[in-house]
Amino acid sequence: MDFKIIPSVCSYCGTGCGVLFQVMDGRLVDTLPMKTHPVNEGKLCIKGWNLHEHVVSDKRLTSPMLKKNGHLQEASWDDAIQTAVEKLKAIIEAHGPDSVGVLASAKITNEENYLVQKFARAVIGTNNVDHCARL
Amino acid sequence: MQEQVREWLEQGKVDIFLGYKKIQGHPLPHCFTRDNLDETDDLIVGNARYSLEKMATKIATEHKELKIGLLVRDCNQRALNVLYVWNQLRPDNIETISVNCCPSKLKEHGDCSYLEPEKAAPLKMMIGIDNNMDVKAAEEFGQEDRYKRWMYELQKCLKCYGCRDICPVCFCKECSLEHTDLIATGSVPPEVPIFHLVRAVHMGGRCIDCGLCEDACPVDIPLRLLYRKVNDIVSDVFDYKTGTSVDQSPFNMLGEEVTLEPKPI
Ligand code: SF4
Ligand code: SF4
Ligand code: SF4
Ligand code: SF4
Numbered sequence: 351m352d353f354k355i356i357p358s359v360c361s362y363c364g365t366g367c368g369v370l371f372q373v374m375d376g377r378l379v380d381t382l383p384m385k386t387h388p389v390n391e392g393k394l395c396i397k398g399w400n401l402h403e404h405v406v407s408d409k410r411l412t413s414p415m416l417k418k419n420g421h422l423q424e425a426s427w428d429d430a431i432q433t434a435v436e437k438l439k440a441i442i443e444a445h446g447p448d449s450v451g452v453l454a455s456a457k458i459t460n461e462e463n464y465l466v467q468k469f470a471r472a473v474i475g476t477n478n479v480d481h482c483a484r485l
Numbered sequence: 486m487q488e489q490v491r492e493w494l495e496q497g498k499v500d501i502f503l504g505y506k507k508i509q510g511h512p513l514p515h516c517f518t519r520d521n522l523d524e525t526d527d528l529i530v531g532n533a534r535y536s537l538e539k540m541a542t543k544i545a546t547e548h549k550e551l552k553i554g555l556l557v558r559d560c561n562q563r564a565l566n567v568l569y570v571w572n573q574l575r576p577d578n579i580e581t582i583s584v585n586c587c588p589s590k591l592k593e594h595g596d597c598s599y600l601e602p603e604k605a606a607p608l609k610m611m612i613g614i615d616n617n618m619d620v621k622a623a624e625e626f627g628q629e630d631r632y633k634r635w636m637y638e639l640q641k642c643l644k645c646y647g648c649r650d651i652c653p654v655c656f657c658k659e660c661s662l663e664h665t666d667l668i669a670t671g672s673v674p675p676e677v678p679i680f681h682l683v684r685a686v687h688m689g690g691r692c693i694d695c696g697l698c699e700d701a702c703p704v705d706i707p708l709r710l711l712y713r714k715v716n717d718i719v720s721d722v723f724d725y726k727t728g729t730s731v732d733q734s735p736f737n738m739l740g741e742e743v744t745l746e747p748k749p750i
Contacts, residue, residue, distance in 0.1 A: 351501065351548050353516040353540070357509060370513065372540065374547065382651070383701060385533035386511045392533075393703040396645045 352376065357384060362397040363483070364456040365389060369401055378402045438474070447475035455482045486582060490517060490554065491525040499554035499580050503540055505531030514540065530556065530584050536653040536697060538564045542573050552578050559586035560695035563728030564653035567693055570734050573656050609705075613637045616699060616707040620714050623707075639677040641704035648698035648708055649684065654691045661687070681711065688712040689719045690736040693728035 356371040368387025372380040381401040385392035404410065414430035415422040425433075441449055452470040454463045470479045493499045494517065505528070506515035512531030517524055537555045544553060557565065562581065568574040605615040614623060614634050626634060649655045649662060661667050661683050668676050668683065692712040699709040716727050723735040 351544070351551055352518075353501065353544055355514050355516070357511065357513060368511075372543070374544065379543065382535065383647070384511060384513070385535065385700075392700055394645065394647060394701075395643060395703065399645060399647060399650050 355382075360394070360398040360401055361457045362401065367394055367398050369394065369398060371402060378405050442474065448478060450474050450476055451478035451480065452476075453480055453482050457482075486530075486556075486584075487525050487528045489582060490528055491522055493554055493580065494519045494522060494525070497552075499552045501544075501551065502528075502554035502556075503537040504528045504556040505533075505535075507531075516540075528556075534558060534560070534695075534697070536564065536651065536695075537561060538568060538574070539651075539653045539656075541579065542568060542653075542656060545574055545578065550578070552580065554580040554582070557581045557583050559583075560693060560697075561653075563693035564695060566728050566731050567654045567691055567734075568656075569731045571654075571656070571691075571737060576731070614707045614710065616705065616710065618707070618710060620710065620717055623710060623714075636677065638706045639681050640674050641706060642674040642677060642680065643703055644673050644675045644680070645703060647701040647703065651697045651701040652692075653695065653697070654688075654693065681706070681708075685711050685715050689715045690723075690725060690727050690734040692716055 352373075352375050354373040356373055358369050358371055360367040360369050367390035368384030370382040370384050371378055372382065379402065381394075381399060383390055383392045383394040383398065390398075413424045414427055416425040416430055416433055417423075438450065450470075452466055452474070454466045458466075467479045470476055490502045490504065494502060497519075500519070502517040502525075504515060504517060505512050506517075506524070507513075507527065507529060508515070512529060512533050514535045514537060515528075517528060537557070538561050541553045541555055544551060555561070562583065565574065565579065565581070569576050603616075605613075605617065609615060612634065614637075624631070646662065649660060662680065668680055674680075692715070694709060694713060694716070696709045698712075699705075699707065702708060719725055719727065719735070725732075725735050727734070
């Protein structure tokens, strides 16, 4: 029997509420609000309360998917990245870098978001960077 | 306290002990085990309350024979009593260490500071319900005024289900609050006042006035006051003081016959 309480931060939106994950026998079973967290002071919205569900969901993607013959199929990271590179290159060549837009996310870290905009500006060559919350 | 928990774990009186430990500067609930005995030196009471008994209930559903020790304030003990009554935990498998507690109507004097009531803002005083009111004061508003004030409070609801999710005595597998025939879905606020009244009715004979629901409510609805009113009725009609004993609740008697006499009103 193994029961752990793991402090973390909600990854659903940019508010950054403090959460506690309850882990039983290695399985994430529940989420609680952290009472002493300065951001949320023991409160959560419905997404935060159900944070564990998207981690353990059957629908969660665990590998990259590539569309082949109209169907999404599991693929290796190498294949997925190669395909993305080829398609992006072709699009940029045909329509210019401003035909590409990049959406950053609240679900990734500050540093990763920095890399996302760097990738858009320095690699692709566009200022089309926006946030997933404005989709 | 730390010595005692260490002994209990060593001697096998309990298999695990739920208490608090400071982690990353926060007093957090923590599960102490025999495999890590030295950790018991870090056991603290902590000024932030969590429902350790709700964690125990969760653990006990998967590990039925496990002996669970836990740190209890008065509210935790009252919740345990209700969980025994409703067969969610077996008293034989639970050992407790009592610590000081926070104020409640069921125990007037306590010293857990975390629940010190915050003063209500002027707008709330003017058109809503001050969370610090007692039932009697809240009933003194005229009927129409009272209705408006409660509706003002209830329509703030975000339907986060936090009040239910944090509640030590909300353990139903299927919850009425998510039943689409009872409460319509698809809008926020949820159907008021039905959403809150359904829960209030369920809290009759169950709510032990720990205040965790109100603490977790992002929009400061005076939930505890609502459930106090419900349990005043339970106390008046059945002479049953929820959580104060492990006596059967008037709400979980099975059978054809009513054996409990309602008290004359
Ligand atoms: S709990 Fe809700 S408000 Fe808080 S970070 Fe998560 S999604 Fe945002
Ligand atoms: S709100 Fe009612 S139905 Fe839902 S878990 Fe609590 S007691 Fe059960
Ligand atoms: S005060 Fe709220 S959280 Fe505590 S037992 Fe009553 S309904 Fe549940
Ligand atoms: S905690 Fe408050 S906002 Fe959330 S569902 Fe309960 S009453 Fe509504």
